[in-house]
Amino acid sequence: MDAPRHADRLRGYGADRVTGPLDLTAGPGAVGGPFQVVVNHVRVAPEELARLTEYAADGGVSASTAGPIPEDPARGVRGASLWVRSDGAQLAGLVAKVDAGRLRVHVAAHRPVVELAAVHEEAGAGLLPGKTVVLAP
Numbered sequence: 001m002d003a004p005r006h007a008d009r010l011r012g013y014g015a016d017r018v019t020g021p022l023d024l025t026a027g028p029g030a031v032g033g034p035f036q037v038v039v040n041h042v043r044v045a046p047e048e049l050a051r052l053t054e055y056a057a058d059g060g061v062s063a064s065t066a067g068p069i070p071e072d073p074a075r076g077v078r079g080a081s082l083w084v085r086s087d088g089a090q091l092a093g094l095v096a097k098v099d100a101g102r103l104r105v106h107v108a109a110h111r112p113v114v115e116l117a118a119v120h121e122e123a124g125a126g127l128l129p130g131k132t133v134v135l136a137p
Contacts, residue, residue, distance in 0.1 A: 006129065009106060024048055028055040040064040042126075053077060106130035113137065 007018040019031045021042070028034040034057040040049070043066040052069045056062045056077045062069035063080040071079040097103035108130030111119055119132050 013104065022055075024051040033057070034060065036060045038062040038069070040066055040069065042066055053079075107133055109133070110135055 010018045017032060017035070022031065033055050035055060036057050037060060038052055038055045040052055040062070041064070046067065049064065049067050049069050052062055052064075053072050056069075056072075056075075059076040061078045061080060062071075063082055065082045068081045069079045071077055094103060098105060106129075108128060110133045112135050116134055119128070119134065122128050123132075
C-alpha cells in the first residue's frame with residue numbers, strides 16, 4: 001500500500017497508525033508496534049504472513065484479505081481471514097449502514113462495464129485506491 005497517499009483517509013476511518021510496506025525482519029518495534037489490530041491487504045508468502053502474528057499485541061487480532069495470519073493462543077492473539085462472499089441479506093445490511101451514515105465506502109472511480117477486464121487487471125496489480133463502481137449500459 002502507498003501509505004502516504006492513503007493515510008488521511010484511513011485515519012478518517014479510525015486507524016491510529018498507517019505504515020507502508022514492512023521490513024518483516026525488523027520486527028514490530030521498528031514501526032512502533034506491536035498493535036492491538038493488524039490489517040493486511042498485501043499478498044505475500046505464507047511464511048511472511050506468519051511473521052505478522054508478532055505484530056499483534058497480546059490479546060490483539062490480525063485480519064487479512066490476502067491469506068490467513070496464524071493465531072497465537074498462548075498470547076491470546078486471534079486471526080481473522082476476510083473474504084468476499086455472495087450474500088444478499090448481508091449486502092442489504094451493508095447498504096442500510098451506508099444509508100444511515102454508519103459505514104463509509106471510498107468510491108475511487110465509476111467505469112463502464114466494457115472496462116471490466118481492465119478494472120480486474122488494475123485491482124490485481126494493486127492500482128485501485130478504493131472501490132470501483134462498474135456501470136451497466
